[in-house]
Amino acid sequence: MLLHILEIIAAVALAFGLWFWWACSEPWSTFFRPVLIRGPREGKRVTLTFDDGPAEKFTEQILGILREHRVPATFFVCGKNAEQHPELLRRIVAEGHEVGNHSYSHFFTYFKSRRRMAREIDNTQAIIEKLTGQRPSFFRPPYGARWFGLVPTLLQRGMHLILWSATGYDWKKDAQGIVNAALRELKPGAIILLHDGREARPPAEIDRSGTVAALPAIIAGARERGYTFAPLRDFLPAA
Numbered sequence: 001m002l003l004h005i006l007e008i009i010a011a012v013a014l015a016f017g018l019w020f021w022w023a024c025s026e027p028w029s030t031f032f033r034p035v036l037i038r039g040p041r042e043g044k045r046v047t048l049t050f051d052d053g054p055a056e057k058f059t060e061q062i063l064g065i066l067r068e069h070r071v072p073a074t075f076f077v078c079g080k081n082a083e084q085h086p087e088l089l090r091r092i093v094a095e096g097h098e099v100g101n102h103s104y105s106h107f108f109t110y111f112k113s114r115r116r117m118a119r120e121i122d123n124t125q126a127i128i129e130k131l132t133g134q135r136p137s138f139f140r141p142p143y144g145a146r147w148f149g150l151v152p153t154l155l156q157r158g159m160h161l162i163l164w165s166a167t168g169y170d171w172k173k174d175a176q177g178i179v180n181a182a183l184r185e186l187k188p189g190a191i192i193l194l195h196d197g198r199e200a201r202p203p204a205e206i207d208r209s210g211t212v213a214a215l216p217a218i219i220a221g222a223r224e225r226g227y228t229f230a231p232l233r234d235f236l237p238a239a
């Protein structure tokens with residue numbers, strides 16, 4: 001009997017653990033809210049987002065493709081990378097794109113204090129504001145990882161928590177795989193996750209050539225399917 005009870009307790013604990021992991025880490029979890037995962041279902045609009053930059057070469061290449069195809073995007077930059085590439089950050093803004101906050105050091109929010117999270121967010125806000133004159137209103141947590149205290153910290157600053165609903169899995173796929181995955185997950189209101197940089201690692205460790213090669217085909221494929229590209233701010237619920 002005792003063994004039976006222990007088994008039940010273990011099963012419940014395991015189920016809770018799995019659910020909790022899901023709640024904190026899956027992009028489509030709404031356990032921590034308000035959160036924007038996907039834009040309006042009406043109309044066929046989608047939006048592109050690029051994380052982890054700015055980075056030498058790849059951010060420039062992506063900006064060139066976006067300009068050529070007249071597509072607006074949002075760049076969720078790490079404060080540390082923005083400090084190293086102020087000219088790229090300014091170019092993102094000058095070319096009409098939006099800048100979002102992706103923390104300073106690309107840290108995991110799990111088990112972090114509110115103070116630590118605030119420091120990561122505020123440092124990055126200050127860097128972006130100093131370099132561009134603009135203060136982002138979007139925050140995307142590194143790895144999509146959310147933790148207690150994150151949402152109140154953002155709300156205090158008038159910022160929005162942004163996840164994503166479609167991705168090219170460009171951290172593990174080749175160019176064709178990125179195109180296929182991104183187009184397969186496309187739905188009205190899709191927020192598409194791609195990467196122009198790689199966390200806060202040195203330039204030699206960054207290779208986003210797959211994303212660069214895939215981007216024109218993602219844009220063309222989405223347009224063939226009747227989608228138009230909108231800026232992320234158009235996806236915010238009306239205040």
Ligand SMILES: [Zn+2]
Binds near residue numbers: 052102106199
């Ligand atoms: Zn990231």
